[in-house]
Amino acid sequence: MTHATLQVALDILELHRAVRIAEEAVAGGADWIEVGTPLIKSEGMAAVRQIREAFPGRVIVADMKIADTGTVEVEMAAKAGANVVCVLADADDTVIAECVRAAHLYGVRVMADLINVADPVARARDLASLGVDIVNAHVGIDQQMIGKNSVDLLRSIAGEVSIPLAVAGGLDASTAAQAVAAGADIVIVGGWIVKSGDVEGSARRIREAIDAPSIAPPAKRSVDEEIRGLFMQVSAPNVTDAMHRKGAMNGLFPLTFGVKAVGPAVTVQSFPGDWAKPVEAIDVCRPGDVLVIYNAAATHVSPWGELATRSAINRGVAGVIIDGSARDVDDIRALKFPLFARACVPNAGEPKGFGEINAEIPCCGQTVRPGDWIVADESGAVVVPKERAYEVARRALEVKKNEERVRAEIARGSTLAEVQELYKWEKK
Numbered sequence: 001m002t003h004a005t006l007q008v009a010l011d012i013l014e015l016h017r018a019v020r021i022a023e024e025a026v027a028g029g030a031d032w033i034e035v036g037t038p039l040i041k042s043e044g045m046a047a048v049r050q051i052r053e054a055f056p057g058r059v060i061v062a063d064m065k066i067a068d069t070g071t072v073e074v075e076m077a078a079k080a081g082a083n084v085v086c087v088l089a090d091a092d093d094t095v096i097a098e099c100v101r102a103a104h105l106y107g108v109r110v111m112a113d114l115i116n117v118a119d120p121v122a123r124a125r126d127l128a129s130l131g132v133d134i135v136n137a138h139v140g141i142d143q144q145m146i147g148k149n150s151v152d153l154l155r156s157i158a159g160e161v162s163i164p165l166a167v168a169g170g171l172d173a174s175t176a177a178q179a180v181a182a183g184a185d186i187v188i189v190g191g192w193i194v195k196s197g198d199v200e201g202s203a204r205r206i207r208e209a210i211d212a213p214s215i216a217p218p219a220k221r222s223v224d225e226e227i228r229g230l231f232m233q234v235s236a237p238n239v240t241d242a243m244h245r246k247g248a249m250n251g252l253f254p255l256t257f258g259v260k261a262v263g264p265a266v267t268v269q270s271f272p273g274d275w276a277k278p279v280e281a282i283d284v285c286r287p288g289d290v291l292v293i294y295n296a297a298a299t300h301v302s303p304w305g306e307l308a309t310r311s312a313i314n315r316g317v318a319g320v321i322i323d324g325s326a327r328d329v330d331d332i333r334a335l336k337f338p339l340f341a342r343a344c345v346p347n348a349g350e351p352k353g354f355g356e357i358n359a360e361i362p363c364c365g366q367t368v369r370p371g372d373w374i375v376a377d378e379s380g381a382v383v384v385p386k387e388r389a390y391e392v393a394r395r396a397l398e399v400k401k402n403e404e405r406v407r408a409e410i411a412r413g414s415t416l417a418e419v420q421e422l423y424k425w426e427k428k
């Protein structure tokens with residue numbers, strides 16, 4: 001088997017970090033270095049120049065995503081030191097042809113990026129006949145968040161053209177190996193390497209995976225299982241960050257610690273002092289559901305206690321959120337059951353039976369519908385609309401990954417303001 005090229009995509013904003021990250025990725029086995037689109041937008045051609053200076057012998061790829069004025073943009077990137085320049089496959093043929101002509105003039109190669117192309121097979125053939133050197137089966141980061149898969153795209157074009165094929169979009173060690181088996185000549189990895197806390201180790205894992213691909217078929221999981229698996233890996237703050245800082249419940253506190261509640265909501269509308277519906281709702285829950293109870297923010301009476309908790313544990317309930325109060329907190333802590341409420345108070349009230357199960361409810365400043373996802377930990381609870389659960393879970397994992405590298409840089413003595421160049425990015 002021929003050796004597939006590993007291209008690390010420097011998809012970060014800060015040039016001073018990019019050089020360091022590239023050094024670590026190369027130490028881990030990356031062959032080509034891509035100056036990613038975000039870095040080019042943030043720093044311009046200075047980024048290409050500096051990466052060229054830092055890595056004189058390496059192939060440097062400028063991910064310009066050219067959409068127009070092919071000659072000007074290829075010339076800029078080539079003169080700054082790029083060996084490969086990226087154009088959008090969706091650009092008009094006139095643009096592609098200009099890129100190819102300019103590339104010949106300046107001795108660089110053109111990689112065409114199939115992001116968002118409606119008919120990838122037909123377009124890949126056109127691109128090859130227009131003189132493009134490499135076709136990239138790329139699923140963009142936003143598209144990945146709704147489940148689009150770059151290896152599927154690669155499989156659809158493999159064997160259709162005779163020019164080298166690249167693949168990009170959310171690849172990790174396992175999917176990179178699948179991509180090589182599917183015919184990738186160039187494997188492009190961004191986030192999984194550059195956002196990782198251990199860039200060199202992550203690059204090495206990809207290198208090993210693509211050099212000796214052993215392909216285990218991915219385990220089949222339902223969408224709900226995937227969503228739960230993703231949310232279990234992230235924190236409530238990661239989730240609200242992924243939702244542009246929305247979705248967090250106000251005035252809610254964790255009453256038990258070291259536990260986390262993740263699952264679709266079963267909702268309960270109830271009235272202060274009436275614990276019938278909250279307790280009846282336990283029997284409506286499926287394993288893994290989170291019970292979300294509106295109890296009119298009451299802090300003088302509790303609709304929830306130890307016996308309800310034991311029943312919920314028997315049903316496999318993943319946690320309880322109460323816009324109101326709870327009691328028996330010491331016992332519930334011992335049971336390690338995720339419980340979140342506004343307050344604790346010993347009064348129980350009585351079971352009158354007012355209210356409703358599985359209707360839309362208000363809860364701590366948010367609206368919760370049955371089936372909306374809840375992610376709650378010691379920072380509080382976040383509600384994710386069910387229609388966006390998969391996407392938000394994927395985005396939350398991206399948020400978490402972003403923090404890993406930043407955390408590693410702080411551990412080496414930097415500060416958050418330095419790492420993120422806060423002053424530079426203040427809104428003008």
Ligand SMILES: O=C([C@H](O)CO)[C@H](O)[C@H](O)COP(=O)(O)O
Pocket residue numbers: 009011036037038063139140141168169170171188189190191192
């Ligand atoms: O091209 C890319 C994207 O559009 C951002 O500019 C990325 O380099 C490409 O998707 C690879 O990055 P990951 O998807 O994070 O592996």
